[in-house]
Each structure stands twice: as C-alpha cells, then as structure tokens.
Amino acid sequence: xxxxxxxxxxxxxxxxxxxxxxxxxxxxxxxxLRERLAKIAGANVxxxxxxxxxxxxxxxxxxxxxxxxxxxxxxxxxxxxxxxxTLLESELFGYEKGAFTGAYGSKPGRVEMxxxxxxxxxxxxxxxxxxxxxxxxxxxxxxxxxxGAQEDKRVExxxxxxxxxxxxxEIINGTFRSDLFYRINVVNLHIPALRERSSDIPQLVSxxxxxxxxxxxxxxxxxxxxxxKALMRYHWPGNIRELENLMKRYVILGSEDSISGDLRxxxxxxxxxxxxxxxxxxxxxxTRQAVRExxxxxxxxxxQHHHWNRKQAAKALNISYRALLYKIRDxxxxxxxxxxxxAHEDAQAAVNETAAAD
Amino acid sequence: xxxxxxxxxxxxxxxxxxxxxxxxxxxxxxxxLRERLAKIAGANVxxxxxxxxxxxxxxxxxxxxxxxxxxxxxxxxxxxxxxxxTLLESELFGYEKGAFTGAYGSKPGRVEMxxxxxxxxxxxxxxxxxxxxxxxxxxxxxxxxxxGAQEDKRVExxxxxxxxxxxxxEIINGTFRSDLFYRINVVNLHIPALRERSSDIPQLVSxxxxxxxxxxxxxxxxxxxxxxKALMRYHWPGNIRELENLMKRYVILGSEDSISGDLRxxxxxxxxxxxxxxxxxxxxxxTRQAVRExxxxxxxxxxQHHHWNRKQAAKALNISYRALLYKIRDxxxxxxxxxxxxAHEDAQAAVNETAAAD
DNA sequence: TCCGATTTGGCTCTCCGGATGCACGTCAGT
DNA sequence: ACTGACGTGCATCCGGAGAGCCAAATCGGA
Numbered sequence: 001x002x003x004x005x006x007x008x009x010x011x012x013x014x015x016x017x018x019x020x021x022x023x024x025x026x027x028x029x030x031x032x033l034r035e036r037l038a039k040i041a042g043a044n045v046x047x048x049x050x051x052x053x054x055x056x057x058x059x060x061x062x063x064x065x066x067x068x069x070x071x072x073x074x075x076x077x078x079x080x081x082x083x084x085x086t087l088l089e090s091e092l093f094g095y096e097k098g099a100f101t102g103a104y105g106s107k108p109g110r111v112e113m114x115x116x117x118x119x120x121x122x123x124x125x126x127x128x129x130x131x132x133x134x135x136x137x138x139x140x141x142x143x144x145x146x147x148g149a150q151e152d153k154r155v156e157x158x159x160x161x162x163x164x165x166x167x168x169x170e171i172i173n174g175t176f177r178s179d180l181f182y183r184i185n186v187v188n189l190h191i192p193a194l195r196e197r198s199s200d201i202p203q204l205v206s207x208x209x210x211x212x213x214x215x216x217x218x219x220x221x222x223x224x225x226x227x228x229k230a231l232m233r234y235h236w237p238g239n240i241r242e243l244e245n246l247m248k249r250y251v252i253l254g255s256e257d258s259i260s261g262d263l264r265x266x267x268x269x270x271x272x273x274x275x276x277x278x279x280x281x282x283x284x285x286x287t288r289q290a291v292r293e294x295x296x297x298x299x300x301x302x303x304q305h306h307h308w309n310r311k312q313a314a315k316a317l318n319i320s321y322r323a324l325l326y327k328i329r330d331x332x333x334x335x336x337x338x339x340x341x342x343a344h345e346d347a348q349a350a351v352n353e354t355a356a357a358d
Numbered sequence: 359x360x361x362x363x364x365x366x367x368x369x370x371x372x373x374x375x376x377x378x379x380x381x382x383x384x385x386x387x388x389x390x391l392r393e394r395l396a397k398i399a400g401a402n403v404x405x406x407x408x409x410x411x412x413x414x415x416x417x418x419x420x421x422x423x424x425x426x427x428x429x430x431x432x433x434x435x436x437x438x439x440x441x442x443x444t445l446l447e448s449e450l451f452g453y454e455k456g457a458f459t460g461a462y463g464s465k466p467g468r469v470e471m472x473x474x475x476x477x478x479x480x481x482x483x484x485x486x487x488x489x490x491x492x493x494x495x496x497x498x499x500x501x502x503x504x505x506g507a508q509e510d511k512r513v514e515x516x517x518x519x520x521x522x523x524x525x526x527x528e529i530i531n532g533t534f535r536s537d538l539f540y541r542i543n544v545v546n547l548h549i550p551a552l553r554e555r556s557s558d559i560p561q562l563v564s565x566x567x568x569x570x571x572x573x574x575x576x577x578x579x580x581x582x583x584x585x586x587k588a589l590m591r592y593h594w595p596g597n598i599r600e601l602e603n604l605m606k607r608y609v610i611l612g613s614e615d616s617i618s619g620d621l622r623x624x625x626x627x628x629x630x631x632x633x634x635x636x637x638x639x640x641x642x643x644x645t646r647q648a649v650r651e652x653x654x655x656x657x658x659x660x661x662q663h664h665h666w667n668r669k670q671a672a673k674a675l676n677i678s679y680r681a682l683l684y685k686i687r688d689x690x691x692x693x694x695x696x697x698x699x700x701a702h703e704d705a706q707a708a709v710n711e712t713a714a715a716d
Numbered sequence: 717t718c719c720g721a722t723t724t725g726g727c728t729c730t731c732c733g734g735a736t737g738c739a740c741g742t743c744a745g746t
Numbered sequence: 747a748c749t750g751a752c753g754t755g756c757a758t759c760c761g762g763a764g765a766g767c768c769a770a771a772t773c774g775g776a
Contacts, residue, residue, distance in 0.1 A: 043610045294648050311751070678765065721774085723773100727766100728767085729765085733762095739754100741753085746747100
C-alpha cells in the first residue's frame with residue numbers, strides 16, 4: 001500500500017501490489033469478499049468500498065480495476081480530502097478558459113481522464129454537497145460539465161468510491177446526499193478491520209518480513225511465538241498499514257524489543273455504549289453520552305427543518321437561543337453555516353449544470 | 359446558439375425509460391396520477407411534482423415533456439441545489455458581457471435554452487428568495503432579464519418544478535414565496551412513496567431483474583416468495599432508486615443472501631431520534647424521557663447481574679446507593695425487597711422472583 | 717421474642733452544570 | 747449607516763442530583 005501523492009501519479013505502479021493470497025488471507029469474511037469482487041468486477045456498476053482507515057481500500061479498488069474489462073483503460077485515483085474545496089471541482093471536472101480568474105487555458109478534469117477506465121474516489125464522504133450533486137449527475141447519465149463550459153460532456157467511466165465512515169450516518173447528519181448514496185451503493189464491499197481477522201495476521205507478518213528483508217537486505221527472523229501472540233491480540237487501530245509499518249521497523253531495527261513496546265494491549269473502549277455488565281461503568285457517563293447523541297440528532301433535524309436559522313430552531317425547541325448555541329457547539333455541529341444548500345465559502349467555483357436527484 | 363449541445367445531452371435517451379406500465383404500476387394512486395398527467399401534459403401550465411427523494415420525479419417530468427406539444431423542443435433540466443447561490447442565477451438567466459468580474463462574454467441561461475420547450479427545475483425549494491422572485495416574473499409574463507442586461511427578454515417555456523419537501527411548510531417558515539407557490543402549483547402531481555404502494559413492488563422487481571439480466575448478461579432468477587415478501591415489507595427510504603440499485607446488485611451478485619441483509623425492517627433505533635420537526639416540542643422533554651429509558655435499561659441489567667443487590671449495583675454504576683434507589687423508584691422498577699419468602703402481597707412483583715434467590 | 721444487619725422511604729442541605737440575560741463585536745445585506 | 751442574525755465573554759440564577767440523617771420495615775439468627 002504505497003502511499004503516493006494522492007492526486008498525481010495517475011497511472012500507478014500496479015506491480016507493487018502484494019499477491020492476492022496475502023491481501024485476502026484465509027478468513028471467511030475475506031473469502032466472501034474476494035468472491036464478491038470477482039463477480040462485480042466485470043459489470044459496469046458503481047462500487048462502494050467501506051472499511052476502516054488502513055484496511056487497504058485502495059488495493060481492493062485497484063484490483064477491481066485490473067480485473068475489469070477496462071483494465072487497459074486509465075486508472076485515476078482522486079483523494080478527495082487532499083484537495084481543498086474549490087480546487088477539487090476543477091480537478092475533477094476540469095475548466096474552460098476564463099471560467100475564473102487565473103483560468104487562462106482550459107483543462108480536462110480527472111473525470112475525463114478516466115474515460116473508458118476506472119475513476120476511484122477515495123474518502124468520498126469528504127465531498128461537499130455541491131460536488132456530490134455533480135457526481136450524482138455523472139453517475140446518473142454519464143454527463144458532466146467543465147467549469148465555465150456551455151455544454152455537457154459525456155464519458156464512460158467505472159466509478160469506485162471508498163470511505164472509512166458510515167455514510168448512513170453522514171446522511172442523517174445531512175452531510176451526505178442520500179440519493180448519491182443509493183447511487184454509489186449498488187455494490188457494497190465492506191472490508192473488515194484487521195482485528196476482526198486476526199487469524200490472518202501470521203500470514204501477513206511473514207509476507208511483510210520477507211518483503212522487507214528483501215528490500216532492505218535484512219535478516220530479520222520470524223517473530224517468536226509470544227510476539228506473534230501479542231501481534232494477534234493487538235487491536236490494530238491503524239489496520240494493515242500499521243502492521244506493515246511495524247514490520248518495516250522490525251526488519252530495519254532487527255529486534256523484537258524494538259516493536260513489542262508498541263503493542264500495548266487493547267485499551268478500554270470508552271465509547272462502547274453497550275451495557276457492560278461486568279466492570280464498573282459509570283452510569284453518568286453513559287447517559288451523558290446518550291443525551292449528547294440524542295440532542296445532536298434532534299437539533300440537527302430541527303435546524304435543517306428551519307434552514308439553519310438558529311433563532312427559529314431555538315424557539316421550536318423551547319430553549320433559549322444562547323443555550324442552543326452552546327449545544328450546537330459541544331455537539332460538534334458546524335457552527336457557521338450558510339443558510340441554504342450547504343455549500344459555503346466558495347464564491348465562484350462551481351458553475352453550471354444540472355445534476356441529478358429527484 | 360450552442361443551445362443544441364447542452365440540450366442534445368438533455369434530450370436524453372428516453373428509450374432508457376421504463377415502459378409506462380412499469381412506472382405507474384397498478385396502484386390506484388398511480389393510475390390516477392397517470393390520467394392526470396395525460397390530461398395536463400398538453401396544456402401549457404406549470405406543473406409541480408412532489409414526492410420523496412428517489413420516487414422518480416424526473417422521469418415523470420420527462421414524460422410530461424415527451425407527451426406535450428413541445429416534445430420536439432428542448433428539454434432543459436436544472437438541479438437547483440447543485441449550484442451555489444450566485445452562480446445559479448447566471449446559470450438560469452444568463453448574463454451579458456461585463457455583468458460581473460469574469461464575465462468576459464455573454465452567455466445565455468438555461469431559461470433561454472428552453473425556449474419553446476420544457477424547463478425542469480428540480481428541488482425548487484432550494485431556490486433562494488431572490489431567484490424565486492425572478493422565476494415568478496418569468497412565470498407571470500414570460501419575461502426575464504439576463505444579469506447585467508438592460509431590457510427584458512421573452513420566452514415561451516413550459517415550466518415543471520419538483521421538490522421533495524412540503525412547500526406549504528416552507529412558506530410558513532418564510533423560506534418560500536407563497537405567490538410563487540400558487541403560480542407553480544397550478545397542477546400538482548404528488549408521487550406516493552414506494553412503501554405506500556408496495557403492491558407495485560413485484561412488478562417493479564421483475565422489470566428490473568429482466569432489465570439488468572439483459573444488460574449484465576445475468577441469469578438471476580425471480581426472487582423467492584419469502585424474499586419478495588421481505589421486499590414488500592421494507593420501507594424503502596430511497597424509494598424506487600433504492601429498489602433499482604438493490605435489484606442491480608441482486609442480478610450481479612446472483613444470490614438472494616447478498617441483498618437480504620439490506621432489508622432489515624425499519625428498526626426505530628434504540629431511542630429514536632424522531633418527530634420533533636412538526637410542532638414545537640421541547641427538546642428537554644425528549645431528552646429527559648430518553649435518559650429515563652436508557653437508565654432504566656442499564657439499571658435493570660446491572661441489577662440483574664448483581665442479583666438485585668442494590669449496594670453492589672450502585673457501586674458498579676458509580677453512583678451513590680441512595681441515588682440508585684431514587685432512580686429505581688422513578689424508573690418504575692420493582693422496588694420490593696428480597697422477593698424470597700414473600701409473606702407480602704406486593705402489587706408489582708412479577709419481575710424478579712426467580713432471579714434473586716441466591 | 718429480641719437484637720443487629722440490611723433495606724427502604726422521607727426529609728433536608730449543598731453544590732454544580734447548564735440555562736439565562738446582557739453587553740459587545742462581527743458580518744452581510746439594504 | 748442601519749438592521750438583523752450570529753458569535754463570544756461574563757455574571758447570575760435555577761433545579762436537579764447527590765449526600766447525610768433518621769425512622770420504619772423486615773429478616774436472620776440466637
């Protein structure tokens with residue numbers, strides 16, 4: 001999982017991908033995933049890949065590409081959060097001369113570049129509303145429009161999206177369009193977290209050690225049984241990427257001690273709202289958390305209903321304006337929001353276009 | 359003008375539209391809708407289409423267009439929320455050279471492009487007030503004015519609007535002009551949600567399966583009776599679009615298991631974040647209620663785990679013994695004593711009995 | 717039957733988090 | 747410049763949660 005510059009490097013070195021057996025391991029869930037992938041690769045339908053950060057979503061996406069009929073076509077990856085709002089649109093859809101100050105020439109967007117190939121949108125949850133709409137149109141009828149252009153263009157692209165968040169929640173929060181979700185969620189690949197398939201860890205470990213031994217001319221031996229056990233017990237918040245980096249360090253430093261310190265055991269999950277009968281769990285904290293959560297949902301809903309007019313919302317909620325602000329703040333909701341359409345700040349970027357949704 | 363181009367794209371492959379029988383199904387409400395549509399298509403009056411997201415408002419709108427006398431004219435669709443505020447105006451009405459910085463040339467708007475054709479405004483509730491006014495003028499006397507232009511222009515367009523919100527409420531909220539509403543609401547087509555016409559689902563399912571079998575060279579059989587029942591029970595928040603995508607997935611993946619997981623029945627969440635949109639229902643009350651509910655569950659569980667020993671339970675919950683008693687009381691939990699040798703005719707025992715004992 | 721332990725309810729008192737009102741500054745539209 | 751909505755800081759106030767105390771009820775055991 002070479003982390004390259006998110007946007008450049010269009011045609012990525014596919015050769016660096018680890019062999020299939022390593023990617024998938026031997027867990028049931030991953031077997032199912034592999035089969036599913038084989039089935040869907042050939043059909044030109046959008047794919048949504050969901051999985052925690054570091055689970056290798058980009059590798060899966062690339063595998064979809066190379067096993068599809070468009071494998072000879074371009075492979076274009078766009079890492080959405082890496083590009084600030086306004087630029088992302090021009091990056092994706094391109095622009096015509098004079099579309100905005102500084103646009104002296106015209107430029108094709110990534111979407112066009114991906115014609116007859118695969119367009120991979122990483123972290124799609126980060127797209128702002130306006131771009132979501134444009135993307136939706138692209139998915140609905142294969143059309144899009146450069147910024148500042150008069151007419152629509154038509155492309156054929158296979159779209160693969162990835163995210164590490166639960167889009168369902170984003171929809172409830174109002175930060176993701178539900179119609180876009182239904183559109184990209186035709187096929188859903190959920191990649192389990194590494195800790196959920198710890199039986200694959202030995203295989204991965206040996207692969208990485210071998211790989212880095214070769215690359216660094218190392219002689220690091222297989223880890224001891226105890227260390228392997230520790231590796232399997234660890235909960236890997238960074239998933240495979242973390243494992244890979246740890247193995248890299250192990251090979252370079254060459255001693256087990258140098259990494260065993262990082263494997264501190266399973267910290268107590270503070271957010272498990274469930275009712276852990278066993279240990280002491282302050283009821284206060286749980287209820288507090290729950291109240292926050294609930295308030296957040298309600299406030300969000302009411303605010304949306306009132307077009308983010310806080311005064312009205314506060315009145316509707318029967319709390320003081322000031323209190324609502326408090327709650328909004330510590331609910332982590334956007335504290336500055338232009339009233340409509342969710343699109344803020346960019347004065348003049350996005351132009352044009354029908355985009356879909358009914 | 360280059361109108362033809364954008365519009366060429368807009369003259370969409372209507373061939374891809376499902377046959378009428380599928381769009382409408384056999385529900386009474388949809389029959390009525392079809393008749394109504396036939397009646398109004400020919401008259402040059404504005405139409406307002408209301409229906410949840412994904413119910414196929416755009417298809418209906420297109421059907422209006424193709425069955426109207428202007429079917430040879432352009433079909434122009436504008437998705438309002440896709441375009442941030444200021445730009446939408448130039449997009450809709452066009453601008454003259456020099457109207458604002460960056461306007462080096464003049465540009466016709468979508469309204470002009472739709473001359474002698476149909477203009478479809480999707481999600482019209484997202485229009486801001488200023489544009490609502492301009493649109494109102496257009497509807498009233500067929501005139502509009504490019505940004506920066508001196509004189510008005512005149513066009514003949516059939517205007518069709520769609521929204522998934524209740525405009526009546528928007529009016530009350532002051533976010534939609536009532537006069538515009540009356541103007542576009544001359545004919546009102548309300549499209550029922552899919553869940554409200556579940557008897558159409560089998561027909562739709564078979565249509566989609568056939569369609570996608572053909573497109574993907576699939577061999578997916580009709581779903582089993584149980585699956586069909588599940589499909590009809592599901593509440594389809596994404597309406598037809600969701601159904602379509604689910605069927606797509608079914609055809610591609612080829613197994614019922616691959617989709618049955620998505621049909622989980624309408625679970626009302628742990629403590630649902632429901633209602634408050636309607637009237638002003640205080641937030642406090644709701645949260646209070648929710649907290650009670652949650653506390654009740656937790657306390658019950660902890661108590662059971664501790665064999666109804668309140669002292670231990672209180673300690674486990676990190677609250678004072680006394681406080682636990684309070685909570686137990688106003689959670690309506692059995693406040694009786696060791697239920698063992700009940701020489702006591704407690705009204706509400708019922709619960710514990712067997713539980714305690716040791 | 718009596719004594720101590722445990723449980724429970726009722727009653728205050730205190731304390732703190734959250735809610736409020738007010739003042740002031742900012743920003744955008746007019 | 748004026749207005750209205752929004753954001754922030756500050757002093758204040760309120761109510762509910764918690765703690766402490768006491769009395770009554772009940773049980774176990776002698």
